[in-house]
Amino acid sequence: MPAGTHVTTTRLASWMTETVDKKPRVRVRFAPSPTGYLHIGGARTVLFNWLLARKTGGAFILRIEDTDRTRHVGDSVRKILDDLRWLGLDWDEGPEAGGEFGPYFQSQRLDTYDAHLDRLLQSGDAYYAMETPEELAAMREKARAEKRDFSYSRPDPLPTIEQGKAARDAGRPVVVRFKMPGTDITVVDEILGEVTMPADTLEDFVIQKADRFPTYHFACVVDDELMEITHVLRGQEHLMNTPKHVAMQRALGFAAPLYAHLPIIFNMDGSKMSKRDKEKAIKRGETPPEIEVHDFRASGYLPEAIINFISLLGWSPGADREQFTLEETVSLFSVDRIGKTNAKFDREKLIAFNRDWAGKVAPDRLLAAFRDYLSVCAASNPPTGPDDIDGAGPGDGPADRAAPDSDRRGGAAEAPVEAVMANADAAVLRRVLELCAGFRTFPDVVKKAGFLFVSDDAIEFDPKAVKKVLAKNDGAGYALLDELLLKLEGVTDWSVGALEALINRVCDEKGIKLGNIAQPLRVAVTGGTISPSIFESLEMLGKVRTTARIRRCVESRSADV
């Protein structure tokens, strides 16, 4: 049949030229369900999708999968959007962006799902099923008791569409199940290769729930088709869902997108990173680990560091370098460099990345990020009252040790130091950031330079520091402060240079090392032993406040002996 062959090649040729002219745009999506903030693992999934879109000049779509009305958490869409924005990942279509394939909330697409559901019902690829959740649970339980594998067995005769509708109209809980084809299904995965699932492990599954909402599987397949999604990059936990999706695509006559299942991210101990880790840690009185993107934001990480770090979880550019800007990552990214091995989330390495990024970004960028951190802190820690230090319980061990260097402010209801800093001058904050260079995360900056932003009376002298640098040797440190106070009061040029000259002179006169004089000053002025360089610290504090604090420190001596 030469004629037939000819026709085929002609069609193929025209198709080919067409694809050369207008190459099909890559369209990828991230489809979170609104159950809270964006999980860090979810962020990695977003990132890879976003990278692929940006790399190829395609579109990145955000779709909200809100088909489970029982799990819906009120504010989550706004939170997820905020997290995404903070990370610097924008979306071309979706909430707030619009787009021609909307609506992008699945709860607003129910009619669409119903229409496709009808097609499946009519073609016999789906059927009404009458078992209640309780009945199903009982059957599973029974199977477990008898050490049998449970799998849903398709009712024989199947209820007709009319019977199903009648039952539903009568108020019975009715679902719609998809009829699996009864053959093995092979999924082609861009990362994992071909994966075949045996037919007998593939049971008929629910595609419409009793509340008439579609299940994830169904809505996802319909929307991916209608939104013309070309690539699905998602976590490996979805791998076993894929044959279901493939089977539905075939029944509906949809072309399957390309699939790529990403390795999963775990805690260092191999457990899943879960929101519940936070509650557990709090219960044990430990600092909760960061799990959601917002946690990292509130812990003072830079999005640059987070993005860079998670990009390396399951992907590598293959060079002996690993710190890249987002733009560099876009140009380096490719799906075939994504690995198959699950990764553990190493916070130590993240911290190192953050430290490096903090030293690398432009000063203005760093300032903006610091301000953001400060205001997030201020917002989540409303002004603390006197009740802040909880009623001094059976306070043994840990509490005692934690108290001195913690950042608890003094008794009176006072705004947290972060809130004060958030409103500080740009020039001041920029200077603070400069002086704290080398910090790991923003809380380090607050710990180190916060003393500049509290009132003189709010300085609490850390007993350990006092003992070590002031009280020992019969209060030598206090004596030194007395002398210094006199000299400092006489300083007219309150500058780093003058201060440095003065203090060095004192060192020479007394034959002591700088440390012996810097430390007492630090304690007097900050309450502890940590601050930026002492000269810069004093300069920033100013003469009035410096001398006031030294005076107050010296006077506190009698009080604590």
Place this chain on the structure above:
RNA sequence: GCCCCCAUCGUCUAGUGGCCUAGGAUACCGGCUUUUCAUGCCGGCGACAGGGGUUCGAGUCCCCUUGGGGGUACCA
């Protein structure tokens, strides 16, 4: 239990049959710098899970074992 995926330093990874005496990063250890903290600089420790094949040659290919993980919902 059943189905599926995975396997290089503690951790993230490079490695696509000879370039591997296995590279980088981080952590850890040591030294130097230093006014505290944090940095910075230099050096060190440290891995191909085990067993069989294939091949002149295997971290790289195949099989088994072991280990880890995922799935097994009217969740997504």
